[in-house]
Amino acid sequence: MLSTMQDVPLTVTRLLHHGVRVHGTSLITTWTGEGEPHRRTFAEAGARVAQLAHALRDDLGVRDDDRVATLMWNNAEHVEAYFAVPAMGAVLHTLNLRLPAAQLTWIVNHAADRVIVVNGSLLPLLAPLLPGLTTVEHIVVSGPGDRSVLEGARPQVHEYEELIAGKPTTYDWPELDERQAAAMCYTSGTTGDPKGVVYSHRSIYLHSMQVNMTQSMGLTDSDTSLVVVPQFHVNAWGLPHATFMTGVNMLMPDRFLQPAPLAQMIESERPTHAAAVPTIWQGLLAELTARPRDVSTLTQVTIGGSACPPSLMKAFDDLGMRVCHAWGMTETSPLGTVSRPPAGVEPDSEEEFAYRLTQGRFPAGVEARLSGPGGEHLPWDGKSAGELEVRGNWIAGAYYGGGTDGQPHRPADKFSEDGWLKTGDVGTISPDGYLTLTDRAKDVIKSGGEWISSVDLENALMSHPDVAEAAVVAVPDDKWGERPLATVVLKEGASADFEVLRAFLAEKVAKWQLPERWTIISAVPKTSVGKFDKKVLRKQYADGELAVTQL
Template identity: 60%
Template sequence: MLGTMQDGQLSIANLLRHGSRIHASAEVVTWTGTGSRRATFADLGHDAARLAHALRGLGVTGDQRVGTFMWNNYEHLVTYLAAPAMGAVLHTLNVRLFPEQLTYVVNHAQDHVVLVDGTLVPLLAKVLPTFTTVRHVVVVNGDPAALKAPDGVTVHSYDALLADQPDEFDWPDVDERSAAAMCYTSGTTGDPKGVVYTHRSIWLHSMQVCMTDSMALAQSDRALVIVPQFHAMSWGLPYAAVMVGASLVMPDRFLQPEPLAAMIAAEKPTMAGAVPTIWQGLLAYLQVNPQDLAPLRRAVVGGSACPPALMRAFDALGVTIIHAWGMTETSPLGSVARPPAGLDQEAEFGYRVLQGRFPAGVRARLVDDDGAELPWDNEAVGELEVAGPWVAAAYYRVGEGEEGAEKFHDGWLRTGDVGAITPDGFLRLTDRSKDIIKSGGEWISSVDLENAVMAHPAVAEAAVIGVPDEKWDERPLVAVVLADGASATPDELREFLRDKVAKWQLPENWTFVDEVPKTSVGKFDKKVLRAAAANGKLDISHLR
């Protein structure tokens, strides 16, 4: 075979070696609520070695799963690197899962060890007796005596485990196509599904995160990583930061607007990543408690569509919101909305509100209900399918014919997202396939309606679902959360929409709620809204 290049494994061990030596002085800052704990990437390398030795002592000798039930903090980052670098498999556990779902994912993944933050011990204690494969629990930043373990499970102190361990480790030469980490979907339908990332997929994804037309993470950045480390691997930001030497600011459990604002003021991040609901909450806080956000200049937003009004509000504060799209199954980066060059500001904004352009590592296509491929003309609407080296080809331990297997076919992932693609490769999502509203034979995008309603100054949040209608089959129902101290009536909001959506799309069903229910990762939980509407638990105004 013709070729003159050396071969080398794209392994997490090699990533760790690089980051801890080349970028030794980069920082990992963990917010404590009143101040910060600090460590360097050099410390990260030494502590990862200590943890690897400790895990060997707990019987992690191969690809055993090492679970983390933790907030975003330094110790979680240590585990992010140590577990896969030693040949084990990191398994991030969603701290907001329902207990029965947490039991399912731990047992399904066959976790051997679980690291848990001290503040989360009471949550874990409730379900620990239901774990069938866990043999060790390591309490981080807390008292191990506070956790009463069932028979067969030993509880350890993180600090005590690492105290006498060597700060160097003979990292094995791991095959880049072997498992490095796993994350389960949030399980909105059926049991959560496991996605297993390889060392190679993480490397390639991290390189994409750092590219200029992506998140553009650079050595000069201080990245505020609000998106949880259990949510699609924190969008790849921890691994990408180690790759380029960007310092990390970790919020731990302090995710409310006030401590986030204090953290931004104290630690001065240059970029951040979080779902839209985080930014909505921070904006409401800043409107009452103004502060200069500099040097924070860009924020990557994903998980759900970002309202254009929210993007404009942060523009006024000097922070550019960068729309991105992805899924647990895509590692998660699938597209990023960096506008084409040479446009004026308003034309740029027209691209920024889209879900973004596909990078070279992601192939995409739209298909109709019969599976026929649709054109990229920004008009044809179909289901998005994607493929690529950091896109899942299957779910973990889901065989052919089992629930979930139907999402993969002919080398493509069926995303369940519905939308169009522009001729120059920008994705414009209109809805999830399960959320789009079919009214009188025509489709209504719940996302478009939500964005239009949330542009009203009195509205903090708005979620739209379809409800049965005798004449039209389905009609939209808008659930509105009013901003603090604001007031609005359904008639006023409907009038506000009159020049923003087609007349036949104007909602006649409205309800005001204290809070839109959300999933464990901060997305609107529309199945809860649908159930509440179906069971008569919402006070609905019907306009005609």
């Protein structure tokens, strides 16, 4: 039977139109380092969005689903690109400026970007890549920075402001299919080539609604959000789109991401909300401890990207900044869970704190299940640990195939046969739908049909007074498939007694989880972002480079 309802595509264009029309006086404020920050209303930005679209189409020849990349900080011009490119029907590709040069080059070529919009201050990063970029025809430079590094560059170079100057401030936006590609972002995995996630207009629109739901970020047009999380990092967690839906003001730090300017902009611009990863926030905490400032307006901080340490959460509580934990990844747009405690939990209680430390609860738009060692689906009992799999409209179901007409591909280790995303995260789900992550799937030890959390063993070991660091990795075992290998860094002056450490562990974990294999190392190998690099340890073990004691 036919519904009689209208059918209007859910597009980025509608978000743009609404923000400009209904929330035209809301502000995008960009920090400039010195002097007054730069302020632009949504209405002013909307006019420039139209000008940018004209320039991209008429001057640079952007057509159909051409990719327009950005290599930019968080600022008003980056927001303009966020709307102009998808609304004109092209695809916005945000480039992660933290990636190594070779990876950036690979990604630009894989996405076949035709244009790169770049901040002047990032030209020293871009210029050396240019000879290797095979598809880029135009570079558009915005904001301060020495242009001379581009001299003799192959692609045509344009100034952002000159390019859009004098262009019409309205644009006859095409009516788009909501399933059309709108934006893309590559995951920077530690293994293999980066993988492209292509967001649709539909996924961005629905995700924006979710961000604005009461039990999500819950912001209104009285709020100002300090968007520290980069716009090249999963759409700045959806904030630029979501704010246009409800008129939330944006405070953009541009390249001033150090603790001192962040503290200064909080004091002077008085945001009510901030979104950031824990490391940035850890630095801010040290700064505020050393040089206290008035940060009283900032009462809500969304933290994601990696787990927020309890000590950091407590420290920010004490400053009046309530941390709200969230979990997500590039493949989930990113909002997967948000940790707002359930009804009935006493405020400021231990129970409430425990809920806030979980990754959070699944919203209606994200279905979740746990897949156990044998692929079976586990109960939501807060105990059974399995790999988290998710389904929903803002969850990736494939990766971009590359080139100009590459078909999406679905690696079996990333997507289940029935289309769910395998997150690679291992954890439990409580009966009321709260996710607690304990491990990465690749670090879990699969021992005789049961899973052993490497993180649990490490935390237990590191609580011993003689242990400076400990990493536990899976090693092959004839009988059990895999067993844990404990690698231990001793504190200075301490001596190794594996029997003692094993007995210490035995008080904290089940007997069958106790490692038989032990070794002393001088330091745990780390990745470029400071995480334990267990790949290296596994290889050292396989190559016989570690002196292992069998207990």
